[in-house]
Amino acid sequence: MQTFKTIMPYLKKSYRHILGGIFVLILVDIVQLITPKIMQYAIDNIQQRSIDNVGLIKIALIIIALAFAVMILRFFWRMLIIGNSHRIEKGMRQDFYDHLLSLSQNYFNKSKIGDLMAYATNDLHSVRMLFGMGLIAAMDIVLMTVASFSFMVSIDFKLTLLAIIPMPFLSITITYFGRKMHRRFAKVQAAFASMSGRIQESISGIRIIKAFSQEKSELEKVDEVSMEYVNQNISMAKIAGFFHPFQGFVISCSMIITLYFGGRATIRGDITIGGFIAFFQYLGMMVWPMIAIGWIVDMYQRGTASLKRLNKIFDAVPEIDDSQANHNITKLEGKIDIKDLTFRYEDDLPLIFKDISVCIDSGKTLAIVGPTGCGKTSLIELMVRIYNPPKNTIFIDDYELYRIPLKVLRRDMVLVPQDIFLFSETIANNIRLGNPDATMEEVYEAAKIANVYEDIMEFDHQFETVVGERGLTLSGGQKQRVAIARALLTDPQILILDDALSAVDTKTERHILRRLIATREGKTTIIIAHRISSIQHADKIIVLDDMVIKEHGTHDSLIRTGGIYADLHEKQRIRARLEDEEEVQS
CATH class of the missing domain: 1.20.1560.10 (ABC transporter type 1, transmembrane domain)
Structure with a gap:
């Protein structure tokens, strides 16, 4: 019976249809079983010459009626079962x-x-x-x-x-x-x-x-x-x-x-x-x-x-659930506090973080930088509970992360990931994914903030353009900006951009972030980026490397410190200057 444990609730729910079908099936079988007896009666009476033409016609009509009854009854048991x-x-x-x-x-x-x-x-x-x-x-x-x-x-x-x-x-x-x-x-x-x-x-x-x-x-x-x-x-x-x-x-x-x-x-x-x-x-x-x-x-x-x-x-039991949630929590303000976070994905895998701590007040902007593979994406995935962090390590509005209902967490904390996924739908519907009731005016405004409005208006069908599977008909930069517009339309209290502007040029990235910060005044924003020029405005910047936070502070204070951040900033300045010179020469 263990094999049928999954199907049993469905069978119990539909038992009337099943019993009705079985009852009709019994009637079909009874009708079919009567027919040979009628044939036996007819043949034996013909052999004994004890039946006339009228009797044969009656028997023929009875057999036809039985065949018609079988046809009707079979229709019903097919419909039922x-x-x-x-x-x-x-x-x-x-x-x-x-x-x-x-x-x-x-x-x-x-x-x-x-x-x-x-x-x-x-x-x-x-x-x-x-x-x-x-x-x-x-x-x-x-x-x-x-x-x-x-x-x-x-x-x-x-x-x-x-x-x-x-x-x-x-x-x-x-x-x-x-x-x-x-x-x-x-x-x-x-x-x-x-x-x-x-x-x-x-x-x-x-x-x-x-x-x-x-x-x-x-x-x-x-x-x-x-x-x-x-x-x-x-x-x-x-x-x-x-x-x-x-x-x-x-x-x-x-x-x-x-x-x-x-x-x-x-x-x-x-x-x-x-x-x-x-x-x-x-x-x-x-x-x-x-x-x-x-x-x-x-x-x-x-x-x-x-x-x-x-x-x-x-x-399969969901690892992420609401078993410890406090359902009286209905809204997030945006304060995030990470305390002594140590994490690895599996017991036999290496550490990603070792005793890291950081705090950002509600309405502020946090930037995260560091070399590839240092755990920037892992940190934000723990914040939004794509993976479960150790208990009592991440707090939002002073609530331990496990106490916040998932519905509230996913509504008020929106992540724009590195790997953008767009559905094979119209651009408007892709932007409206998190807010299906949004008006077209709201869709337009979100697209303008994400600096993708002009691009979309150049398409033949504009916002009604159907993008291919995973958005293949759009460029990488257009996909990223549509994804940002989709996140902005939900107006989350906490917005996380995980290197979500890597496919656009520096000038466009700076323009989008400037408008985004102005629009989201009083709301928390977390930005992961490789370009220092894009995060200089952040209220706090942390530098992740080798499982720990190596540096933290504002842009100016980190430059004065002369550490990893300052070195990265200088390298990017030199690279940008060289690229400008190459453009002038060409």
């Missing part, structure tokens, strides 16, 4: 996505997007088939087998025993091959996930592949995972290729036994011709359950293998 299976699939997919949204960044660092896509498509499809057609077939097997067997016994007990002699061989085969199918299908799903991941990665990086002329190499990689998927499916098909024909062989043996011994009994007069034909029809009705057993075994193994894979996702 198969329709319900689609609703279950939709509900599971929604909850699957909701659960993924609740998981921390660390989970996605260790997972492949292709695998998650396979779970959301192929695995959920297998579960739907199990609780759609699989459920119908399972119920039909039980009902038709018991009822057909009972009618066969009522016609001739001995002939029934002879007809079911081959059946135990079928049970043994089902048990043996069912286990093999389960293991093989798990490998098929794993191969599908691997193939999906490789193809998704190749398509996402198509521009890089073309830039480095790696089409052939990438094609070989895709071909390799595709062949593995083919091989796993062939391995699965080999089992089915023996299992299903063996079913047909067993059924044929049963038919031959019935034909031989039932024919002899009819010749002797032990069974009427009508009884023999009805017996054969009931045996034919038992054939469907025997065939369906193989089908059910296949769907069951596929469905349970997929459920086990899905259970692993649903069992």
Whole structure:
């Protein structure tokens, strides 16, 4: 039952549809089981010449009415059970996505997007088939087998025993091959996930592949995972290729036994011709359950293998949660205090920070500089709880970080990351992402502050221009400025720019930051930048290096100190002067 723990709530919620479908299915089977008896009655009476034309017409009309009833009833059980299976699939997919949204960044660092896509498509499809057609077939097997067997016994007990002699061989085969199918299908799903991941990665990086002329190499990689998927499916098909024909062989043996011994009994007069034909029809009705057993075994193994894979996702516990939150906290002012922060991502990984402390008052601007890999991005990711910091190390408005509800934290503290992601939507909708109710005037104003308004107005469709996936139709600088406009539109109390203007020139960067600081007066801003000229206005600047804060102060005080910051500033001045001279010479 542990395998079905994820699906049980959906089954309980939709039990009325399931029970209604089963009830209608029983009615269908009853109607189908009546038909052979009517045929037996008609044939026996024809043989005895005890029925006239009117009687035959009545019987024909009854059979037509029964066939029409079966047609109508089958429509309803399909709507009830198969329709319900689609609703279950939709509900599971929604909850699957909701659960993924609740998981921390660390989970996605260790997972492949292709695998998650396979779970959301192929695995959920297998579960739907199990609780759609699989459920119908399972119920039909039980009902038709018991009822057909009972009618066969009522016609001739001995002939029934002879007809079911081959059946135990079928049970043994089902048990043996069912286990093999389960293991093989798990490998098929794993191969599908691997193939999906490789193809998704190749398509996402198509521009890089073309830039480095790696089409052939990438094609070989895709071909390799595709062949593995083919091989796993062939391995699965080999089992089915023996299992299903063996079913047909067993059924044929049963038919031959019935034909031989039932024919002899009819010749002797032990069974009427009508009884023999009805017996054969009931045996034919038992054939469907025997065939369906193989089908059910296949769907069951596929469905349970997929459920086990899905259970692993649903069992993943979010590292970032509100378990310690104080829900009376509804707003942030912007004071940030970091005290003796020591952090590493995993126990076996090196330290990122060692006993660092810094404080910034509400409404002030903090700049963070340092060499590549010193932990600038890690520090702000801890502030916004993309990763969990050690307890009692980060405080906002004197509240310990874990006490602040995530909804409040993510609403009032907005991060513009290095890696900009834009959706394949209009520019206006991308800017409105955090504030869907914003007016176009507000969108325009945010774009103007981010210095991207003029660029957008040059497009044919202006703000209604649809950007490609991940914003590929925009330049790097345009993407960064659209992302800044998106953050500004939410008007957060704390805004963090993680090297978010690295793709624009120095002059544009300075212009944007000047307008941004003026607009955000009284609100906290944190800026990570490599250009010293862009952060000279900051109220406090810290220099991160070698796990600690090596220097801190204002721009002027750090220049006077003559340390790392001053050295970096001087190097950038020389570089800028050389670039200006090169421009003049050219």
